Amino acid sequence: KTNQQWGGRFSESMDGLILQFNASVDFDQRLAMQDIAGSRAHATMLAAQGILTPAELSDIDTGLTQIQQSIHDGTFEWSTELEDVHMNIEARLTELIGLAGKKLHTGRSRNDQVATDIRLYLRGAIDTLRMDLGYLMQAIVDLADQETDTIMPGFTHLQSAQPVTFGHHLLAWFEMLKRDASRLTDCRERLNQCPLGAAALAGTSYPINRQQTADLLGFDTVCANSLDAVSDRDFAIEFCSAASILAMHLSRMAEEMIIWNSQQFQFVDLPDRFCTGSSIMPQKKNPDIAELVRGKTGRVYGNLMTLLTLMKSQPLAYNKDNQEDKTPLFDSIDTVSACVQAFAGMIPHIRANRDAMKLAAKNGYATATDLADYLVKKGVAFRDAHEVVGKAVAMAIRENCALDELDLAALQTHSSMIESDVYDILRVEGSVKSRNHVGGTAPEQVSAAVNAAKVFLTEM
Ligand code: ARG
Numbered sequence: 001k002t003n004q005q006w007g008g009r010f011s012e013s014m015d016g017l018i019l020q021f022n023a024s025v026d027f028d029q030r031l032a033m034q035d036i037a038g039s040r041a042h043a044t045m046l047a048a049q050g051i052l053t054p055a056e057l058s059d060i061d062t063g064l065t066q067i068q069q070s071i072h073d074g075t076f077e078w079s080t081e082l083e084d085v086h087m088n089i090e091a092r093l094t095e096l097i098g099l100a101g102k103k104l105h106t107g108r109s110r111n112d113q114v115a116t117d118i119r120l121y122l123r124g125a126i127d128t129l130r131m132d133l134g135y136l137m138q139a140i141v142d143l144a145d146q147e148t149d150t151i152m153p154g155f156t157h158l159q160s161a162q163p164v165t166f167g168h169h170l171l172a173w174f175e176m177l178k179r180d181a182s183r184l185t186d187c188r189e190r191l192n193q194c195p196l197g198a199a200a201l202a203g204t205s206y207p208i209n210r211q212q213t214a215d216l217l218g219f220d221t222v223c224a225n226s227l228d229a230v231s232d233r234d235f236a237i238e239f240c241s242a243a244s245i246l247a248m249h250l251s252r253m254a255e256e257m258i259i260w261n262s263q264q265f266q267f268v269d270l271p272d273r274f275c276t277g278s279s280i281m282p283q284k285k286n287p288d289i290a291e292l293v294r295g296k297t298g299r300v301y302g303n304l305m306t307l308l309t310l311m312k313s314q315p316l317a318y319n320k321d322n323q324e325d326k327t328p329l330f331d332s333i334d335t336v337s338a339c340v341q342a343f344a345g346m347i348p349h350i351r352a353n354r355d356a357m358k359l360a361a362k363n364g365y366a367t368a369t370d371l372a373d374y375l376v377k378k379g380v381a382f383r384d385a386h387e388v389v390g391k392a393v394a395m396a397i398r399e400n401c402a403l404d405e406l407d408l409a410a411l412q413t414h415s416s417m418i419e420s421d422v423y424d425i426l427r428v429e430g431s432v433k434s435r436n437h438v439g440g441t442a443p444e445q446v447s448a449a450v451n452a453a454k455v456f457l458t459e460m
Contacts, residue, residue, distance in 0.1 A: 005087055024323050025078050028085045030330060032071050034120035035085050035113070036064050039093075041216035042108055042196055045209050051107065056100035063097040064089075084323075085117075086110050107208050109200035111230040111318040116195050118325070120217065122239055125333045126188045130181055132337060133246075134460050136344040137177050141453045143347055144170040148450060149443035151428045152267060152357035153364045158259075160364025163428040166352055168441040171449050176249040181460065183242040191235035194219035198226035201317035231317040233307065236329045240304040243332040247300040250339050254294035257350070258287045266356045271349035274342070289346060293339045300335050303328035361428045362402045365393050370425045370434065371403065378417045388415045 014022060040061065047057035067089055070076040082088045087110070094101030147166040154164035194214035197203065203226045210222040223229035260267035270287050278284035306328040310321055368389050375385035392414045396403050404426035411418045424430045436442035439449075 005091075019080060022083060023080045024084045024326065025080060025082065025088055027326050027330065028114075028323075029071075029078055029088070030326075031085050031114075031117040031121055032089065033068070034117040034124075035089055036068050037120060037217060038113060038116045038196065039089070039104060040064055041213045043104055044216060045213045046103075046106060046206075048212060049207055049209055051206055051208075052100070052103060056103055059097040059100040060093065060104055063093045063101060066096060067092055084110070084114075086113050107199060107204040107206040108196065109198075109230070111200050112195045112198040112226075114322075115198070115230050116217070118233075118329070119191050119193075119195070119219075119235065122191060122236065122329065122333070123188055123218075125337075126184050126239070129333070129337050129340065130184050130460075132340045132344060133177060133181050133184070134457060136340050136347070137174055137181075137453070137460075138457055139344050139347040140170050140174050140177070141450055141457065143350060143352075144168075144174070144446065144453070145450045147352055147354075148446040149432075150352055150354050150357060151361050151432055153361040153366050154441070160360065160366050162369055163361040163366045163431045164441040165432055165443055165446050166354075166357060167443070167446040167450065171446065171453065173249075173253055174453055176252075177246075178456070180242065180246040180249060183245065184239075187235065187238045187242050189220075190238065192218075192220045193223045193229075194221070195223045195229035198223060198229035201227055201230055227317040231314065231319070231322070233311055233322060233325050236325055237304070237307045237311065240300070240307050240329065240332045243336045244297075244301050244304045246336050247297040247339065250336075250343065251294040251297040253343065254290040257290045258294070261287050261290075265360070266353055267360070268353060269351040271346060274346040274349075289342050293342060296335050296339055300332050303332040358428065362404075365396065365403055367403055367426050367428060367431045368393055370431045371422070374422060374425050375415060375417055380415070380417055 043052060043057050043060045046052040047054060052060075067076065076088075076092070078088055079091075082091050090101065090104060093104065144167040147170065150166035151163050152166050152169065153160040154162050154169070194210065194217060196213045196217075197208050197210035214220075214222045257268065257270060259265055261270045270285075270290065272285070274287075274289040275285045276288045278286065307325060310324050310328075314321055371392065372382065372385040372389045375388060376382050380388070392403065392406065392411060395410065395414075396406055399406065404423055408418070408420055408422075411422060425434065432441050432443065434442070436444055438445065
């Protein structure tokens with residue numbers, strides 16, 4: 001038997017491996033609800049234009065409702081012979097309602113149909129992802145709120161650099177995710193144009209009303225060029241790109257949590273239910289969930305590369321290559337959504353070991369810059385101050401103590417400008433407190449930033 005949708009021209013049909021090779025129904029049935037929504041809108045427009053009768057529209061509506069129900073129930077019978085989600089649904093519709101089912105595809109092609117379905121699907125996925133991202137950002141802000149004056153070493157080159165507050169560090173994560181959310185918003189805005197009406201590639205000779213279909217589906221506007229409408233998938237690439245940047249950010253967060261949770265750092269305790277044990281080493285508590293978030297970044301990057309390569313050199317307009325867009329797109333959606341949800345669940349239960357953090361900040365000579373700045377304020381040139389402090393640090397290393405544990409006489413052997421008030425700035429508390437400007441690490445600034453972040457989230 002030849003495929004019923006185009007049997008007319010064909011004398012033999014696909015079978016076996018090739019049938020399977022050509023089909024996409026295994027993975028594109030995910031688009032079923034969007035496909036049905038698109039069909040309803042298309043049929044409604046056709047009826048409004050007098051291309052379908054009201055009775056035909058009503059049959060189509062009834063049939064689609066029934067199909068929708070059976071897909072929800074899991075009783076719909078998907079067939080590889082019918083290739084993809086679009087033809088499976090259309091064939092079933094005709095089975096159910098007869099002639100009107102055969103008329104649904106008037107003025108439409110699977111090319112504009114699939115382009116519409118993916119846009120609708122991705123639009124919904126972005127909305128859900130942005131919401132989940134909002135929960136993650138909320139979790140970060142809440143933790144930052146508890147840790148506005150918790151002192152830890154800030155790092156460059158993963159070497160103790162200057163003391164910062166843990167809340168400040170967490171709010172750096174917040175800023176990263178804020179930009180990710182805004183990239184998703186941009187992507188949604190650009191994709192929200194309706195391809196329907198482009199038909200196969202050139203448009204259609206029926207007196208259609210594209211704006212009506214677009215309005216019914218919640219699109220902002222119609223795609224302005226029919227060739228572009230059916231062929232480009234840059235919106236999917238854009239999403240996968242935003243998803244890659246998001247995954248990159250999540251992997252940096254993951255890496256930090258893994259380091260902080262290690263026995264060598266012990267800055268944080270990750271919640272047990274986000275960790276696993278070892279089958280051989282009884283003492284182990286491994287940060288598997290964070291490691292997986294870090295590891296999954298690879299496939300998200302891979303999906304972006306897949307789509308970029310898929311689209312490269314494709315001549316206008318539609319080519320079957322485009323059927324390959326779905327698996328990578330869906331995988332990026334699923335993967336970053338799962339990662340975001342995992343961290344949104346984990347972060348509220350992270351316990352900060354404030355003593356360990358503070359001790360690390362003290363032991364790392366993290367206030368050396370503060371001592372240099374102190375000398376500069378007393379009239380020493382910065383380069384000379386740098387030299388003096390370097391010697392003081394070397395002395396502290398020799399004595400195996402922190403800078404603020406050297407007594408005044410010892411400090412004064414390096415510079416006579418050093419006086420007893422030096423201890424205010426040598427203490428890590430004084431150091432963070434002094435960085436009191438917008439974007440700085442002073443607890444006062446962190447509290448203000450937490451408040452601003454909370455306001456941002458109520459509007460996100
Ligand atoms: N399953 C196809 C896809 O995903 C639908 C469009 C097929 N169009 C065609 N002319 N072969 O892209």
